[in-house]
Amino acid sequence: MLELKHLNKYFFKYKVKIIIGILITIIARIFALIAPNLIGNSITLIENYLSTSSLNIETIKSKLLINILFIIGSAVIAGIFTFIMRQMLINVSRFIEFDLKNEIYKKYQSLSFDFYKNNRTGDLMNRISEDVSKVRMYVGPAIMYTITTASLFIIVVTYMLNVAPKLTLYTLLPLPVLSVIIYKISKIINRKSKVVQEFLSKLTTYTQESFSGVKIIKTYVVQKYINKELRSLAAISKEKNMSLVKVQAWFFPLMMLLIGISNILVVYIGGLQYMNNEIELGVLAEFIIYVNMLTWPVATVGWVTSIVQQAEASQKRINEFLETKPSIINPSTKKIDIKGEIKFDKVSLNFKETNIQALNEVSFKINKGESIALMGDVGSGKSTLLELICRIYDPTIGKIFLDGNDIKKINLNELRTNIGYVPQSTFLFSDSIINNIKFGKLDASLDEVKKSVKIACLTKDIELFKEKYNTLLGERGVNLSGGQKQRLAIARAIIKKPEILILDDSLSAVDTETEEKILSSLNDITKKMTVIIATHRISSAKTCDKILVLKNGSVLEFGSHKDLINKNGYYSTSYRKQSSEKEII
Ligand SMILES: Nc1ncnc2c1ncn2[C@@H]1O[C@H](COP(=O)(O)OP(=O)(O)OP(=O)(O)O)[C@@H](O)[C@H]1O
Ligand SMILES: [Mg+2]
Structure with missing residues (x-):
């Protein structure tokens, strides 16, 4: 958890929302418990009526009706509180995701050119998208489910132990096993997903390159070769996907099996206790509901553990970048007159x-x-x-x-x-001609743009375009000739009116x-x-x-x-x- 410490500052920033979220979670859980208790109570009521026919049917009916209304009411309130809980905790995770992305992007902007030379673009993109979303899973769902599970567990189990301690122990017996199995399966799923993801990104990169390099592919007549390569990459990708799907397919059947075992245990042990007059029939019904209520949160313990592990690995990668020191440091903020x-x-x-x-x-x-x-x-x-x-x-x-x-x-x-610097290989943004030139001076007027275009001898070329200065460049825009690109880059540099060109x-x-x-x-x-x-x-x-x-x-x-x-x-x-x-x- 050492790497995830970095996020503490954000938890602190959103502490109010988090605390409200936690309190509401606990309240929501308490309301969720009312229903099983009332169901148990109703069954006991009917059982008593059936065994001792002295009770008045009308009073039983009205008592049952009140129980039903309370069950519906508590379910509605529990639902509303669950909604507010999600709004609080999941929203916080989105805010933190936003903050973290901004923090990483700001860091990227501050790093020197050698950092970009040493790291691949795909890697930089991955940390800000993939890794941050893994961390968000820890900040949001993982924390939310941990609080839900912990509060539910403490409240339900304390109550259950009070009512029927022996039955409680038997009921809870399969749950740790369930948690461990879910953890193991989640780990396998994560490992396989990672492989699938890697192949998918290889496939995407290859496809993307085949589109941008289409001119070379066609003029060198290598379509067949490219197709073959792509097909074999796609085949491996499919294979990896199938292997992932197989493991995923085990997830739910296994869960259902364990829930089933828990139910059988409750019915069997609880049935024996009921026959020995140790518990009421209502308690047995109540316990069956509790078992089903507890299984999902317990299963999430395994799931959450693997989310936290993934988040830790992702945050480690993010921290590596955040801790990088720029090799070129700005030594001063003093304004100077450069000659x-x-x-x-x-x-x-x-x-x-x-x-x-x-x-x-x-x-x-x-x-x-x-x-x-x-x-x-x-x-x-x-x-x-x-x-x-x-x-x-x-x-x-x-x-x-x-x-x-x-x-x-x-x-x-x-x-x-x-300095007005025109590098050897020109880079133009997929934006309009005017915006590409104004990059040199963001607040430049059209007149200034036109003047620098004239000096760069590009006026005639631009006038020929239908959209003139608003012509879009690059992807889905007009492609400029090599010489036009160079002249545009010169216009961008001289509009700055630099001291050094x-x-x-x-x-x-x-x-x-x-x-x-x-x-x-x-x-x-x-x-x-x-x-x-x-x-x-x-x-x-x-x-x-x-x-x-x-x-x-x-x-x-x-x-x-x-x-x-x-x-x-x-x-x-x-x-x-x-x-x-x-x-x-
Ligand atoms: N970022 C870099 N990392 C490692 N080596 C580099 C880097 N940039 C340039 N070099 C090397 O430094 C040497 C000088 O390169 P430079 O680009 O300055 O040459 P140049 O005179 O501009 O050549 P040209 O006329 O082809 O533009 C070359 O041997 C080149 O391989
Ligand atoms: Mg050079």
């Missing part, structure tokens, strides 16, 4: 998981308002360097300074708000003419901005104030276009090669 001077001082980055040295003692300085082109072969560390500026990662060794301050010490939100290979999917157009319109708004463009194209690089060439994570060349052309190194070779290609075209 845009960036300095790298012997920065190295080693990716722990792969042991790849992505950057190696990189040092350079970019002045405010300068533009820098980052060049280098694939995998030379360009994207990594840009991610370090956004603090997606922190350097393993070395320091990065922004306006002379260590970026690890400045307000992380301020830093990121002042970072474009990671963001013009690779547009033709050189559009590239030139975008660069020249960007020029107008980026005069005061620090701009860093990672690119493979000389046409993008040569317009920048300086060029930084990386090779295997180290700085190979750094200087202006003129400097590097004269140097006869990587840059000048690329320049000559790409210029001659252009001439051929």
